[in-house]
Amino acid sequence: MWRKERMPRRQALRPIKAMLSFIAPHRKWLAIACIISIMGSMVSLVVPYILRSIIDHDIARGDFVRFLSDIVILTSLVLAMWILETLNTYVLSSTGARLVCDLRFKLFSHVQNLSLGFFSRVRTGDIMSRIMEDTGAIEEVFVYGLVAIVGDMIAFIGAIIMMSSMSLELTLVVCLVIPLALAVCLLFGSRFLRAYREIRKKVASLMIKAQENIAGIRTIKSYARERDAFISFDEACRDMMKSNLRAAWLAVWFWPTIQMVRGVGSFVVLAYGGYLIIRGSITLGIFIAFLSYLDQFYRPIISLTWLYDSIQRAMAASERIDELMREAPEVKDREEAIELKKIRGEVVFEDVYFEYQKGIPVLKGINLKIRPGERIGIVGPTGSGKTTLVLLLCRLYDVSRGRILIDGHDIRDIKQKSLRSQIGFIPQDTFLFPGTIMDNIRLGRPDASDDEIVQVCKELGIHEFIESLPNGYQTEVGEKGFLLSAGQRQLIAVARAMLRRPSILILDEALSNVDPRTELLLRRAIERIMKGRTTIVIAHRLWLCSLCDRVVVIDKGRIVEEGTHEELLRRKGLYYELYLAQMEKLIDEKLLRIRPIRPS
Numbered sequence: 001m002w003r004k005e006r007m008p009r010r011q012a013l014r015p016i017k018a019m020l021s022f023i024a025p026h027r028k029w030l031a032i033a034c035i036i037s038i039m040g041s042m043v044s045l046v047v048p049y050i051l052r053s054i055i056d057h058d059i060a061r062g063d064f065v066r067f068l069s070d071i072v073i074l075t076s077l078v079l080a081m082w083i084l085e086t087l088n089t090y091v092l093s094s095t096g097a098r099l100v101c102d103l104r105f106k107l108f109s110h111v112q113n114l115s116l117g118f119f120s121r122v123r124t125g126d127i128m129s130r131i132m133e134d135t136g137a138i139e140e141v142f143v144y145g146l147v148a149i150v151g152d153m154i155a156f157i158g159a160i161i162m163m164s165s166m167s168l169e170l171t172l173v174v175c176l177v178i179p180l181a182l183a184v185c186l187l188f189g190s191r192f193l194r195a196y197r198e199i200r201k202k203v204a205s206l207m208i209k210a211q212e213n214i215a216g217i218r219t220i221k222s223y224a225r226e227r228d229a230f231i232s233f234d235e236a237c238r239d240m241m242k243s244n245l246r247a248a249w250l251a252v253w254f255w256p257t258i259q260m261v262r263g264v265g266s267f268v269v270l271a272y273g274g275y276l277i278i279r280g281s282i283t284l285g286i287f288i289a290f291l292s293y294l295d296q297f298y299r300p301i302i303s304l305t306w307l308y309d310s311i312q313r314a315m316a317a318s319e320r321i322d323e324l325m326r327e328a329p330e331v332k333d334r335e336e337a338i339e340l341k342k343i344r345g346e347v348v349f350e351d352v353y354f355e356y357q358k359g360i361p362v363l364k365g366i367n368l369k370i371r372p373g374e375r376i377g378i379v380g381p382t383g384s385g386k387t388t389l390v391l392l393l394c395r396l397y398d399v400s401r402g403r404i405l406i407d408g409h410d411i412r413d414i415k416q417k418s419l420r421s422q423i424g425f426i427p428q429d430t431f432l433f434p435g436t437i438m439d440n441i442r443l444g445r446p447d448a449s450d451d452e453i454v455q456v457c458k459e460l461g462i463h464e465f466i467e468s469l470p471n472g473y474q475t476e477v478g479e480k481g482f483l484l485s486a487g488q489r490q491l492i493a494v495a496r497a498m499l500r501r502p503s504i505l506i507l508d509e510a511l512s513n514v515d516p517r518t519e520l521l522l523r524r525a526i527e528r529i530m531k532g533r534t535t536i537v538i539a540h541r542l543w544l545c546s547l548c549d550r551v552v553v554i555d556k557g558r559i560v561e562e563g564t565h566e567e568l569l570r571r572k573g574l575y576y577e578l579y580l581a582q583m584e585k586l587i588d589e590k591l592l593r594i595r596p597i598r599p600s
């Protein structure tokens, strides 16, 4: 569980309520399955009755005609049971498949709508295990368990009624075994719940390990840490195996014990029933019917315990699903939120404070007014809050205090979708989805035609570059765009942003990891896309600032300097220091390149 707090007792019913809400949409088919299951049970109740009639009447009296008709009835009953069973299995499997598909979809779309804060708090593997694994446990208990138990309960009650009508005395003796069976279930129940809760957690941590080690494979390989990854995965695997073994150990004791209780039941019928025959209180037919009713009698006890066991598993799963469902997006559209038409692109930060974690402010009183079409460079040491500032502007988080205005509208009064459609965001590292270059650019505006995309690329001057790729615009990029270098991925990001024709453009250190070969191309594309747009450039390369109308220097969440590139250099403050440091680095790099030619 990602929340540390414990559930109050009052909320213990919550997982059950949650489970019911998950199956509610499928209740019609579940009800049909229940009816089929009940019909099956009723049919099976008649079978021992016919058996008794065959033995006590037909055979005992030598009534051949009735014997034949009873055999026909018996055969048709068995046939009916077979048909009902087949029908039931079909309805259940298809309902189960639909339910789990629905539930996964519901969870996934819920997760998609959550705010960024959630994803920095919760690990991907944990979310995946809830969507993939826990949903399966719900399917198992509701679809297979619950329906079976309805039919079994009918069989149980029917069996008791039928048995009592034949011999009350023997029925009472058989019933003596019920408390024994219940005691066994109670003894094991809570232990099973604990074991299954633990397994669910271990499944999640295994998923987390697998996901993180695969997602980080480049880093792992480049630092030759495969062994560490292997060891940590192995540990998680073993941990999970231990939990599984603990549950298996419980099962090892549980099932034979229940079988034993059942054996006791059969023994009672044999012994006491035999005694009653000798005493002349019951007939042989009743004795045989009782033995065959025992099956109906014990089935619900066994399936109850089985169900109890899988209910525990499903409760543990449902707690985790419910927890995920209760995560509300932190950033929400207000009821009266408006759509923005084309905007001028004025941006105002008014006394903006922000904290990711309570009590640790990352931005402390930012005041900044950006005129429409103005280019603002944002500079500052790592961790000073630059990225946070632009994430707030996109409203990926809500400010903790103060407000942000676009064309005079508080961004919290604007529909998120409408707000974001006005903004072109080029992040530091661009994620490419599996698919073609064309598809990846189209992400900027899904309704854009191929021609529009080509047009945009021509405007940006990257058309030739894309055409030079093996399949041009139709070149497939790998899962993480491995085929393209960081700089080339940034070109795609610029095209994506341009496709929206945004009024506000944000570049977050878009040039920092770029290879020299692509840099020129990217620089030109960026200069073109900036034209006539309000632009916020988080600049790692300070030369970018010389393209800006104004530069803002941020340190520890505060604006410490403001002015043009030249003004700031003259002021010899933090900006000047950063500039010097970068110059030194550049000179170092040059020297390094020169060294082999002129060895000292």
Ligand SMILES: Nc1ncnc2c1ncn2[C@@H]1O[C@H](COP(=O)(O)OP(=O)(O)O)[C@@H](O)[C@H]1O
Pocket (backbone or CB within 6 Å): 120, 356, 357, 362, 380, 381, 382, 383, 384, 385, 386, 387, 388, 389
């Ligand atoms: N998701 C997050 N959760 C908690 N703290 C964060 C998160 N993202 C960034 N921070 C912290 O906020 C501060 C500012 O981060 P950031 O805005 O990314 O800085 P910059 O872009 O200037 O390098 C840093 O101290 C960073 O550790």
Ligand SMILES: [Mg+2]
Pocket (backbone or CB within 6 Å): 386, 387, 388, 508
């Ligand atoms: Mg940053």
